[in-house]
Amino acid sequence: MSRTLTTVTAARFHDLADTLTRNAEVLRTAGLPEVVVSVRATVYCDVAAQLRLLAEAEPAVAEGNPLVLVREDGPAVARRFEMLAGGLAANARVLTCGTSDAVMRRRAGVYRDVAAQVRLLAEAEREAEMASRRRTSRPPLSNLAGPCPVAAKAAVRAPRVRPEFLDALVAAIARRRAQGWSVARLTLWLRTTLRDPQTGAAHPCAERSFVSYVTALLAGPAVRAAA
Known part of the structure; x- marks a missing residue:
């Protein structure tokens, strides 16, 4: 939960x-x-x-x-x-x-x-x-500092979602990812937290493909290459 x-x-x-x-x-x-x-x-x-x-x-x-x-x-x-x-x-x-x-x-x-x-x-x-x-008052990681580059890239996958919402969402995913949360667990968490205001269905940002994309961005090119 x-x-x-x-x-x-x-x-x-x-x-x-x-x-x-x-x-x-x-x-x-x-x-x-x-x-x-x-x-x-x-x-x-x-x-x-x-x-x-x-x-x-x-x-x-x-x-x-x-x-x-x-x-x-x-x-x-x-x-x-x-x-x-x-x-x-x-x-x-x-x-x-x-x-x-x-x-x-x-x-x-x-x-x-x-x-x-x-x-x-x-x-x-x-x-x-x-x-x-x-x-947690130390400066944020470089990939989350200032206008969040990860959120900017994620916005391409979710063009109808407000940028300020994506900033908060990426930060929340990053915190839990750092705690060892898997993509599956992150997806389940988002599905129980977010919903589409028009349809009541799961929010587009709660789709597994979107969560996987964001976690890959958070890992950075060096981590992805090592993997």
Whole structure:
């Protein structure tokens, strides 16, 4: 599966839901007083259920953008976590609004605890993205510098595709090719990421012949001759 923003966010939501579910099970088997276990385990399971619903809804994020590659974007994932934390904090406020019920106050406290943990996850996502950008901040390879010559040549095979889109597409293919992705895997990734806005079919840039052509251009004449 391609690690688009949509799938990354969904995976993060599923991971957090699994963690909360495990925590609830640990609480229930830890021999703690029921007054402690019941409220906390209930909130954990409620939030886990919300997270799974959010994860299932994530594919809709990319709807309506058939010519846009969804980027792997740590800050965007962090923003989704921050939105979730805000929703949990709002739940806590609703539970305690106009009531002094002890159970409601304990439940609100657990929602605030989970919101705090989610904010820590958001901060971790931001730090990871910043570290990744520092590692990749070196000058690009010569065949991708400035107006990308590879994209210019690829444009001959895809004359109806915007040049700025081809630049982003070639850069994305180059990154994955450097990670060892095969032509077949790249083609599958593009077929699940791109679609033709007029027909809904696979985008021309997702054809195997086009992907093979781009990867050959990226290899350069010296590499192709050695092969």
